[in-house]
Amino acid sequence: xxxxxxxxxxxxxxxxxxxxxxxxxxxxxxxxxxxxxxxxxxxxxxxxxxxxxxxxxxxxxxxxxxxxxxxxxxxxxxxxxxxxxxxxxxxxxxxxxxxxxxxxxxxxxxxxxxxxxxxxxxxxxxxxxxxxxxxxxxxxxxxxxxxxxxxxxxxxxxxxxxxxxxxxxxxxxxxxxxxxxxxxxxxxxxxxxxxxxxxxxxxxxxxxxxxxxxxxxxxxxxxxxxxxxxxxxxxxxxxxxxxxxxxxxxxxxxxxxxxxxxxxxxxxxxxxxxxxxxxxxxxxxxxxxxxxxxxxxxxxxxxxxxxxxxxxxxxxxxxxxxxxxxxxxxxxxxxxxxxxxxxxxxxxxxxxxxxxxxxxxxxxxxxxxxxxxxxxxxxxxxxxx
Amino acid sequence: xxxxxxxxxxxxxxxxxxxxxxxxxxxxxxxxxxxxxxxxxxxxxxxxxxxxxxxxxxxxxxxxxxxxxxxxxxxxxxxxxxxxxxxxxxxxxxxxxxxxxxxxxxxxxxxxxxxxxxxxxxxxxxxxxxxxxxxxxxxxxxxxxxxxxxxxxxxxxxxxxxxxxxxxxxxxxxxxxxxxxxxxxxxxxxxxxxxxxxxxxxxxxxxxxxxxxxxxxxxxxxxxxxxxxxxxxxxxxxxxxxxxxxxxxxxxxxxxxxxxxxxxxxxxxxxxxxxxxxxxxxxxxxxxxxxxxxxxxxxxxxxxxxxxxxxxxxxxxxxxxxxxxxxxxxxxxxxxxxxxxxxxxxxxxxxxxxxxxxxxxxxxxxxxxxxxxxxxxxxxxxxxx
Numbered sequence: 001x002x003x004x005x006x007x008x009x010x011x012x013x014x015x016x017x018x019x020x021x022x023x024x025x026x027x028x029x030x031x032x033x034x035x036x037x038x039x040x041x042x043x044x045x046x047x048x049x050x051x052x053x054x055x056x057x058x059x060x061x062x063x064x065x066x067x068x069x070x071x072x073x074x075x076x077x078x079x080x081x082x083x084x085x086x087x088x089x090x091x092x093x094x095x096x097x098x099x100x101x102x103x104x105x106x107x108x109x110x111x112x113x114x115x116x117x118x119x120x121x122x123x124x125x126x127x128x129x130x131x132x133x134x135x136x137x138x139x140x141x142x143x144x145x146x147x148x149x150x151x152x153x154x155x156x157x158x159x160x161x162x163x164x165x166x167x168x169x170x171x172x173x174x175x176x177x178x179x180x181x182x183x184x185x186x187x188x189x190x191x192x193x194x195x196x197x198x199x200x201x202x203x204x205x206x207x208x209x210x211x212x213x214x215x216x217x218x219x220x221x222x223x224x225x226x227x228x229x230x231x232x233x234x235x236x237x238x239x240x241x242x243x244x245x246x247x248x249x250x251x252x253x254x255x256x257x258x259x260x261x262x263x264x265x266x267x268x269x270x271x272x273x274x275x276x277x278x279x280x281x282x283x284x285x286x287x288x289x290x291x292x293x294x295x296x297x298x299x300x301x302x303x304x305x306x307x308x309x310x311x312x313x314x315x316x317x318x319x320x321x322x323x324x325x326x327x328x329x330x331x332x333x334x335x336x337x338x339x340x341x342x343x344x345x346x347x348x349x350x351x352x353x354x355x356x357x358x359x360x361x362x363x364x365x366x367x368x369x370x371x372x373x374x375x376x377x378x379x380x381x382x383x384x385x
Numbered sequence: 386x387x388x389x390x391x392x393x394x395x396x397x398x399x400x401x402x403x404x405x406x407x408x409x410x411x412x413x414x415x416x417x418x419x420x421x422x423x424x425x426x427x428x429x430x431x432x433x434x435x436x437x438x439x440x441x442x443x444x445x446x447x448x449x450x451x452x453x454x455x456x457x458x459x460x461x462x463x464x465x466x467x468x469x470x471x472x473x474x475x476x477x478x479x480x481x482x483x484x485x486x487x488x489x490x491x492x493x494x495x496x497x498x499x500x501x502x503x504x505x506x507x508x509x510x511x512x513x514x515x516x517x518x519x520x521x522x523x524x525x526x527x528x529x530x531x532x533x534x535x536x537x538x539x540x541x542x543x544x545x546x547x548x549x550x551x552x553x554x555x556x557x558x559x560x561x562x563x564x565x566x567x568x569x570x571x572x573x574x575x576x577x578x579x580x581x582x583x584x585x586x587x588x589x590x591x592x593x594x595x596x597x598x599x600x601x602x603x604x605x606x607x608x609x610x611x612x613x614x615x616x617x618x619x620x621x622x623x624x625x626x627x628x629x630x631x632x633x634x635x636x637x638x639x640x641x642x643x644x645x646x647x648x649x650x651x652x653x654x655x656x657x658x659x660x661x662x663x664x665x666x667x668x669x670x671x672x673x674x675x676x677x678x679x680x681x682x683x684x685x686x687x688x689x690x691x692x693x694x695x696x697x698x699x700x701x702x703x704x705x706x707x708x709x710x711x712x713x714x715x716x717x718x719x720x721x722x723x724x725x726x727x728x729x730x731x732x733x734x735x736x737x738x739x740x741x742x743x744x745x746x747x748x749x750x751x752x753x754x755x756x757x758x759x760x761x762x763x764x765x766x767x768x769x770x
Contacts, residue, residue: 006770008659010650013410013733025398026411033418265395274393324733348398348709350739353761357738361770373765376738380761385391385746 012324019302021198022345031255039250045242054260061186066235068208069249072175072196075208078230079171079192088137093129097147097331102140109226121148121294130160138169144177147331149304150295155188162189176301180275191216202345203256206249276300278343278352281382285356285375302342312336349383397709404531404687406583407730416640424635430627439645446571448596451620454634457560457581460593463615464556464577473522478514482532482716487525494611506533506679515545523554529562532716534689535680540573547574561686565660576601587730588641591634661685663728663737666767670741670760687727697721734768
């Protein structure tokens with residue numbers, strides 16, 4: 001076939017292979033449908049505390065977790081406005097859509113915002129970021145940039161920045177790295193870790209996570225003028241005491257707790273290595289098809305692959321959708337530069353192998369010429385025992 | 386690794402890759418959880434009629450379907466006792482566990498039973514079966530023998546038998562062939578087709594199907610002395626009129642109706658070709674690993690693969706289970722001769738590719754030596770566009 005779609009396509013199994021929301025395990029979905037608990041009843045409180053404790057274990061450091069009923073952006077906003085006083089200097093390191101958002105957010109709240117930017121797809125330079133952090137109050141940075149597939153060297157950047165400015169508060173957007181990629185906030189000097197439910201924790205969207213180091217908690221702002229709903233100082237105190245000041249998406253919290261059990265079945269190093277391996281397999285498959293990773297240091301969570309000569313990211317994502325597979329094109333203004341795939345959720349290495357096959361079929365159907373079998377073989381070389 | 390299990394195994398996605406029950410699509414499972422309908426209410430009757438009509442469409446011939454609340458064995462018993470008078474001569478063609486069961490059943494009811502047997506794994510001979518059918522009332526035969534993976538040549542056997550005995554009633558166990566393999570009962574002269582919900586229709590177990598040709602309906606027995614619950618004459622009349630004489634598993638019937646929609650999205654030829662392709666891919670993978678198909682004419686529904694030298698079927702199935710993958714060993718007394726895999730349910734060609742990878746990992750972990758990548762490549766050669 002070239003551009004005609006084969007007749008069997010309606011028989012394909014539908015898959016979410018986008019970088020969030022991700023495939024959710026059946027027991028996690030089923031948890032959503034439990035008889036409605038009340039979040040103020042003892043069982044509801046127990047579920048909240050259980051999920052918070054598991055979030056800390058998934059981090060690996062003794063940070064205290066706040067679960068927000070919001071997207072990851074809401075959680076990030078809460079982290080920023082609850083740690084950073086009005087008018088304070090905020091450095092925003094950016095190299096993609098999501099890190100740009102944190103700069104825009106800081107400006108909206110009137111912080112004295114200094115932007116250190118690299119073009120999309122390039123890597124942030126630790127020394128450049130560190131230099132900008134002299135005298136600043138807060139650094140906002142993205143670990144795994146979901147728009148470009150870059151895994152910025154958060155450890156090196158945080159170390160360099162703290163060397164310049166030991167009082168700096170570092171808020172890291174770990175939305176797609178938490179639970180997926182090596183993340184050692186205590187050792188690296190990252191004070192606040194932000195994430196969301198629909199990525200590494202393989203839960204439906206609707207929850208954000210903010211994990212605060214023991215030290216940063218002493219520096220949090222009371223009654224931030226920049227937020228009420230997202231006041232993390234109040235939330236942290238409330239949640240530590242077994243209560244959310246506002247109504248939480250309690251069914252999502254049950255589901256989260258079930259999902260975290262799966263991740264915590266293995267040591268974090270094994271969890272990270274397995275996710276790395278699956279993503280490396282997608283990148284190997286893409287490379288064999290003339291669609292290599294955009295970023296020099298690719299994320300373990302998401303494979304952002306360059307569209308080959310003559311094809312656009314939107315076209316590739318649209319063809320995958322016709323095949324029943326929900327991937328994503330790039331984000332504006334790079335919709336057509338790249339396309340984006342992920343196995344973050346309830347998907348294993350054999351699913352990654354299947355996706356390599358899908359990519360071959362997709363590219364063949366779009367008329368790309370390549371050696372048939374090469375992508376599957378390249379992926380399998382990465383995946384097999 | 387050799388015999389040690391890798392640390393990431395708890396992160397594998399669990400799969401049913403056994404020849405039934407099979408993976409069930411989420412919308413089918415969700416149908417089970419609809420508010421409880423009453424089977425005598427208009428909506429319940431409409432669901433029954435809708436599912437029966439779709440079963441006829443899945444067969445491709447204008448046979449009338451009875452849905453039993455039973456396993457496939459119950460449905461087969463109903464077919465036998467409702468078409469075959471006491472003491473009549475029944476020929477049982479057997480070459481495996483399930484076809485043997487129909488012989489045992491005929492003997493239990495006191496029919497004058499003549500058995501035409503081939504060793505397990507071998508193919509039935511049309512002439513031999515036809516010769517035995519001279520003067521007989523009924524032939525019981527298994528199309529896809531799930532214990533051996535053989536797809537017996539039902540078309541040739543039925544044609545030969547009807548040539549010898551035009552009045553013969555042929556009851557075919559199509560439990561794993563219906564919805565999976567080419568099946569043309571009207572053209573072939575098969576009078577009664579029997580199946581079950583947990584195979585080609587990718588629904589949970591609990592329902593059996595008996596599809597009667599227009600002609601055979603005139604020959605059905607009233608008030609069979611060999612059954613009450615499984616009296617298909619009464620059931621057929623009742624179900625044609627929109628009622629089941631007994632309480633049906635109505636929730637399974639809603640689910641079945643949803644599941645049938647998926648199969649009916651494509652022409653039957655495409656459905657059969659896709660299932661053939663997936664199973665051929667598993668067989669190609671097994672062959673590359675020294676585990677070829679047991680049967681000379683393999684089923685499209687199930688891959689029954691010989692355990693390689695030094696390994697047992699139980700050992701292979703147990704290792705797959707440790708990897709989170711539910712396959713099956715052979716059936717007694719051939720538990721260790723073979724192991725059995727299937728993609729009959731909600732699984733597509735990319736899942737079949739993943740299973741090929743799993744088999745490689747499984748065999749490598751059991752110390753089998755083979756060229757790494759060979760099984761995946763062999764499967765992909767079959768699967769790709």
